[in-house]
Amino acid sequence: MSTPTDYALEARGLTKSFGGFHAVKDVNLKVRRGAIHALIGPNGAGKTTCFNLLTKTLTPTSGQVLLDGQDITGLRSAQVARLGLVRSFQISATFPHLTCLENIRVALQSSQGTAFRFWRSLGSIKALNEPARALLAQVGLAGQEDTLATELSYGKKRALEIATTLALDPKVMLLDEPTAGMGHEDIAPITDLIRAVSAGRTILIVEHNLSVVSSLCERITVLQHGEVLTEGTYDEVSNDPEVITAYMGGVDDE
Amino acid sequence: MTRYALFALFAVLAVLAPFQIYPILLMTILCFVVFASSFNLLLGYAGLLCFGHAMFFGTAAYLSGWMLKHTALSIELCFILAALAMAALGWLVGLISARRGGIQFAMITLAISQFVYFLLLRAPFTGGEDGLQRIPRSALFGVFDVSSNVALYFVVLVFSVLAIALFYRIVHSPFGEVLRAIRDNEDRVESLGFQPERFKILALTLSAGLAGLAGAMKAAVFQIATLHDLSFHVSGTIIFMTLLGGLGTMTGPMVGAALIVLLNDELAQFGEWALIIQGTVFLAVILFFRKGVVGEIKARFWKPAKS
Ligand SMILES: Nc1ncnc2c1ncn2[C@@H]1O[C@H](COP(=O)(O)OP(=O)(O)OP(=O)(O)O)[C@@H](O)[C@H]1O
Ligand SMILES: [Mg+2]
Numbered sequence: 009m010s011t012p013t014d015y016a017l018e019a020r021g022l023t024k025s026f027g028g029f030h031a032v033k034d035v036n037l038k039v040r041r042g043a044i045h046a047l048i049g050p051n052g053a054g055k056t057t058c059f060n061l062l063t064k065t066l067t068p069t070s071g072q073v074l075l076d077g078q079d080i081t082g083l084r085s086a087q088v089a090r091l092g093l094v095r096s097f098q099i100s101a102t103f104p105h106l107t108c109l110e111n112i113r114v115a116l117q118s119s120q121g122t123a124f125r126f127w128r129s130l131g132s133i134k135a136l137n138e139p140a141r142a143l144l145a146q147v148g149l150a151g152q153e154d155t156l157a158t159e160l161s162y163g164k165k166r167a168l169e170i171a172t173t174l175a176l177d178p179k180v181m182l183l184d185e186p187t188a189g190m191g192h193e194d195i196a197p198i199t200d201l202i203r204a205v206s207a208g209r210t211i212l213i214v215e216h217n218l219s220v221v222s223s224l225c226e227r228i229t230v231l232q233h234g235e236v237l238t239e240g241t242y243d244e245v246s247n248d249p250e251v252i253t254a255y256m257g258g259v260d261d262e
Numbered sequence: 263m264t265r266y267a268l269f270a271l272f273a274v275l276a277v278l279a280p281f282q283i284y285p286i287l288l289m290t291i292l293c294f295v296v297f298a299s300s301f302n303l304l305l306g307y308a309g310l311l312c313f314g315h316a317m318f319f320g321t322a323a324y325l326s327g328w329m330l331k332h333t334a335l336s337i338e339l340c341f342i343l344a345a346l347a348m349a350a351l352g353w354l355v356g357l358i359s360a361r362r363g364g365i366q367f368a369m370i371t372l373a374i375s376q377f378v379y380f381l382l383l384r385a386p387f388t389g390g391e392d393g394l395q396r397i398p399r400s401a402l403f404g405v406f407d408v409s410s411n412v413a414l415y416f417v418v419l420v421f422s423v424l425a426i427a428l429f430y431r432i433v434h435s436p437f438g439e440v441l442r443a444i445r446d447n448e449d450r451v452e453s454l455g456f457q458p459e460r461f462k463i464l465a466l467t468l469s470a471g472l473a474g475l476a477g478a479m480k481a482a483v484f485q486i487a488t489l490h491d492l493s494f495h496v497s498g499t500i501i502f503m504t505l506l507g508g509l510g511t512m513t514g515p516m517v518g519a520a521l522i523v524l525l526n527d528e529l530a531q532f533g534e535w536a537l538i539i540q541g542t543v544f545l546a547v548i549l550f551f552r553k554g555v556v557g558e559i560k561a562r563f564w565k566p567a568k569s
Contacts, residue, residue: 053425062345063453065449065452065453084457085452086452086456086457087455087456088456089452089453089454089455092455094453095453096457097449097450097453101449101450101453102446102447102450103442103443103446103447103450104446104447105442105445105446105510106439106442106443110439110442110443111443114439114440114443114451114511115454117436117439117440118454118455118456118535119455120436122436123436123437123440123456123461124436124437124460124461125435125436125437125466126432126435126436126438126464126468127431127432127435128430128435128436129435130434130435130436130439132436133436172450172454175454176454176455177443198453220440262270
């Protein structure tokens with residue numbers, strides 16, 4: 009029997025209804041500390057809604073969220089982020105009209121207490137430039153410091169987004185379809201990047217590309233119609249007849 | 263350095279200008295340059311469309327006008343106090359509206375400005391439909407006589423330069439960086455551990471203070487403050503100036519403000535035709551200068567050279 013704090017992130021009976029419709033229904037989820045855990049399921053299964061509930065972007069109708077055993081259900085999303093639970097978005101979420109360096113620096117300012125200083129020059133936070141450059145280099149964006157985010161290729165935007173998330177040095181990262189819409193040539197580097205940054209962190213990832221899932225994740229939770237269908241290792245899950253039917257029922261791309 | 267050369271040139275021109283050009287016209291330009299910059303801070307750098315921005319301009323005109331007329335305060339204090347009062351009003355408006363974005367924010371600010379309009383219409387000290395008339399130009403620091411147009415011009419010039427410097431600093435500050443990030447993607451900023459509405463409230467406070475300074479100066483320049491200063495017409499004009507010059511550039515809205523003031527001055531002789539000509543200009547800008555005058559010039563002739 010494991011202690012509750014073996015789990016970095018836990019959802020208990022998480023439910024969200026929009027009107028009468030249950031987008032997420034009684035989801036119980038435990039993400040082991042240090043693991044890369046996948047959340048998969050057909051389109052509309054409620055994966056993104058789950059993320060929104062975990063990070064308090066949405067308020068759950070009922071249920072609890074625990075970070076390191078601490079109940080964070082009552083907190084605001086900004087507070088959740090400061091506690092070390094940081095998410096990325098399904099649609100690429102950079103700051104398009106800021107340079108790459110500025111994108112990262114904004115995130116770095118989050119822990120600095122400088123963000124309200126309207127009377128100081130940017131020179132006052134130049135100590136953040138070095139860590140920002142290092143983060144850019146870590147995701148393969150060295151030399152792009154002054155490029156506007158909007159000018160980056162799709163794959164590089166996702167890399168920038170991961171670097172921005174990393175700037176908060178999160179304990180738990182939630183990645184919503186980090187490889188969605190990417191060509192083959194971009195998928196392998198992002199997969200490697202996620203593996204590299206997972207050291208010392210816990211990652212929960214929504215991913216449709218099953219080869220990415222199988223290569224990264226030790227544990228997989230399958231969601232369908234807002235409910236947990238099953239949970240297990242890749243082999244267990246992929247041979248589960250229920251999962252196969254769920255995917256056959258809800259096929260489109262992958 | 264070309265930058266310093268430009269500053270020097272500007273300084274020389276600014277000092278010589280009132281001896282060549284009618285000072286009232288120059289001061290009008292300066293007031294609207296500051297006013298447009300305050301609006302630009304919100305729309306261009308925070309992504310907030312304030313439909314009632316004239317409430318800060320017009321209320322400050324009344325406040326500064328009233329203080330100049332009925333108190334012994336020196337002129338610079340009247341300007342500063344009116345600006346601070348508007349910063350407080352901006353903070354209040356921010357508290358009410360900052361959780362909303364987009365068109366909701368625009369409508370709330372419009373509604374509040376209508377409310378303020380009504381309050382001032384009924385207030386005992388505003389002179390009702392007539393407004394405040396014959397506002398005196400009190401002495402600077404209580405000593406220097408600035409009742410002449412040229413003398414007042416230099417007061418207005420100094421305040422305007424300081425206001426633009428503050429605007430520049432805000433935009434290029436740690437706060438300004440987060441503000442621009444909020445403009446680009448508010449949800450993302452929140453997910454990084456910030457509370458965007460607090461930044462928006464501060465932006466509105468600062469912007470309202472700058473708009474207030476513009477209005478306060480305007481009251482001393484024209485020696486009159488009326489309800490027109492806080493009408494929707496003025497709110498609309500400032501939007502027009504900003505878009506004409508080019509959103510998202512620092513200088514665009516300033517240029518837009520100067521162009522419109524000059525245009526109105528030229529058009530005054532055409533009476534009602536002025537509106538039609540203005541409308542035509544607006545249409546032409548929308549069709550041919552999508553990024554505004556300055557934005558378009560930058561896009562065509564400036565090579566993207568960033569630090
Ligand atoms: N704000 C909302 N209001 C109403 N219904 C919503 C809302 N957000 C999501 N839903 C519904 O909840 C269900 C789950 O949506 P969600 O985005 O969580 O699915 P998903 O598993 O992330 O799908 P995808 O793989 O397409 O990203 C969908 O049927 C969606 O239409
Ligand atoms: Mg989704």
